[in-house]
Amino acid sequence: MTSVATLPAVALIVRSILLLLVWWVLTLGDRSGLGFGVVVAVLVAWRSVRLFPPSGYRLRPLGALLFTGYFLSRSAVAGLDVARRLLSPSLPVKPGEITLSLRVPDGSPRWLLANTLSLMPGTLSALLEGDRLTVHCLDTRMDVEQDVREAERQVARAFGLRLPSADGAAQ
Amino acid sequence: MIETVMPAAQGVLLILGCLLFAVGTLGLFRLTDTLARIHALTKVDNLGLGLIVLALLPLAPSFLAGLKTLLIWAAALAASATAAHLVARAVHAGREAPGAEDSADD
Structure with a gap:
């Protein structure tokens, strides 16, 4: 680019x-x-x-707007989800970690994904090494990977990028 | 009509926002591991602050003051995402170097 x-x-x-x-x-x-x-x-x-030298990826105005809406609704869900768990007498949490490889390219897209994941339901970006992201999950019984992939799609759309369809190999 | 509904709605939002902050702090006591506590603090507090900001927006004396209020929320969101990531990374670094584990678990 x-x-x-x-x-x-x-x-x-x-x-x-x-x-x-x-x-x-x-x-x-x-x-x-x-x-x-x-x-x-x-x-x-x-x-x-x-x-942070420019990485060449730029937010698309419409994509950024859609992403903001997606992010705000998901972070509201995240707050309510954690609040519900904390107030429940049985404290339904099952912390754990998963590691997955990201398909969004290095630079602003990956940075945006890692940061917003921390404010979305059940996920917390713990470690980002190359394209390997370790996510801490509040409840490993939830389908965390699917949530991360959805967030990834949203980030890609915000930057006007097309993701490779196969898992794993980024770039 | 609007004169009575608005203050009531703002009051509800403010109270809910403060309650969420309290719940986030409750998470510090109820959860046991560092990373799970971070989940509670970042996510619940952000929503609480968001509700408080929403309640205060109609009171903003000017358009710019309203923007400034939103900016405060955005800055808090960015700061808590970054802080959460840094704490999580410190916990990981602590696990790899056993000697540092005590300080990372506090």
Whole structure:
């Protein structure tokens, strides 16, 4: 993928603008802090490009919107699910771990998947080594793998990616 | 009509949100292993904070203030996902190096 999105300079500008928007919201549009905000936004964007170089994958606007909806509903279910288990006298949990290989590519898609999985029902991203993700499950009797695969499909759609149909082999 | 329904709905959301925080903390006591406790804290607290943010949104004095409230929620979500992952990774590192197990299990 050698689109414009992989150029560090483009990433620096895009990230600076996004951070400046955050600054604008944080200061409630106050103009007196704007100069300071520009300096901070550019410095932070520069650091972030050094630490997390652009991977060339970009969120599609519609895909991102659909993903946000999916994520919010799933994380609400996650909260209610854990709350129900905690309040139940028998405490129905059966912690355990599964390891599976991810099909979304390295970079932002894999990062987004690992982070959102931690806020979805029954899963907690514990270890990410290459394409091997170890997920801690609150209840191993649930079909955790199916949930992870569904989340993976949603992430792929948010980035406009097509997943390889066979299991395992990413890239 | 709307004047009476709104405060009532906000009150319900606020109370539910606070109750969820309490349940999340209950999880710290009821669950025994570190990773299961993380499940309770991240997921239940996020939902609790979400309900509180929803209740406060109609009170925001301006559009930007409302955005700022949502931003706080987003920042809390990102922070708890990252913290959960870091704690989980520390637990794993502790298992591989037996000497560090005590500190990771606290």
